[in-house]
Amino acid sequence: MYEMNQNLRLARAYVPFQVFSQRWEPLEGLMKGTIFPELYFPYKRREY
Amino acid sequence: MWFYEKKLQYPAKVGRANLQMAKFLITQYGGPDGELAASMRYLTQRYTMPVPQAKGLLTDIGTEELAHLEIIATLVYKLMDGASVDEIKRAGLGAYYADHDKALYLVNGEGVPWTAAYIQSKGDPIADLHEDMAAEEKARATYEWLINLSDDPDLNDTLRFLRQREVVHFQRFGEALQIVQNYLDCKKVY
Numbered sequence: 001m002y003e004m005n006q007n008l009r010l011a012r013a014y015v016p017f018q019v020f021s022q023r024w025e026p027l028e029g030l031m032k033g034t035i036f037p038e039l040y041f042p043y044k045r046r047e048y
Numbered sequence: 049m050w051f052y053e054k055k056l057q058y059p060a061k062v063g064r065a066n067l068q069m070a071k072f073l074i075t076q077y078g079g080p081d082g083e084l085a086a087s088m089r090y091l092t093q094r095y096t097m098p099v100p101q102a103k104g105l106l107t108d109i110g111t112e113e114l115a116h117l118e119i120i121a122t123l124v125y126k127l128m129d130g131a132s133v134d135e136i137k138r139a140g141l142g143a144y145y146a147d148h149d150k151a152l153y154l155v156n157g158e159g160v161p162w163t164a165a166y167i168q169s170k171g172d173p174i175a176d177l178h179e180d181m182a183a184e185e186k187a188r189a190t191y192e193w194l195i196n197l198s199d200d201p202d203l204n205d206t207l208r209f210l211r212q213r214e215v216v217h218f219q220r221f222g223e224a225l226q227i228v229q230n231y232l233d234c235k236k237v238y
Contacts, residue, residue, distance in 0.1 A: 045196060
């Protein structure tokens with residue numbers, strides 16, 4: 001897990017590039033807030 | 049230059065007027081992690097981005113945040129609609145009413161007015177993009193706390209949409225960060 005990837009530099013943040021794969025239809029995308037299923041992370045309400 | 053579309057990006061429905069919720073929600077209008085701060089941050093920082101992709105992205109997201117500002121304003125307005133002075137007093141909005149009636153004003157939930165001190169424009173694209181990614185996460189968290197505070201399914205539906213947009217924006221700023229980092233690395237080599 002802590003093995004150094006040779007392409008990654010220390011003291012730098014990395015976000016992987018999104019690669020286009022699939023998408024929802026426009027209306028469903030609008031309702032969800034994104035047309036990309038892999039970017040959809042809905043919130044589960046916290047119960048206190 | 050901008051073109052205005054006379055409709056909201058996403059429907060802004062509320063189940064019922066709710067002054068308490070209006071007081072909480074107004075922080076996304078004029079609060080530190082709100083939509084105005086987001087928009088002004090991106091539209092201000094874009095000039096000193098070194099690559100066109102980052103300039104364009106800040107323009108696009110800064111513009112979308114204005115559309116979100118409009119949604120928040122609509123929601124707050126509807127949540128306060130029809131309230132009596134007595135109800136306003138009981139919800140802790142008496143001081144707000146004295147200054148603004150039921151008009152929209154850029155304040156956080158405590159009534160503190162919006163300030164440019166909420167945002168930075170550093171001239172260093174790496175620093176600025178990190179601020180932008182943090183801003184998206186802070187706005188996402190704010191929407192989650194607001195959803196926890198609200199028992200209105202219609203309101204929460206719109207808040208969930210706005211929250212998901214923050215997730216998408218984080219991804220885009222992250223991609224812009226990689227592009228800018230690569231660009232700056234290449235500049236050092238050649």
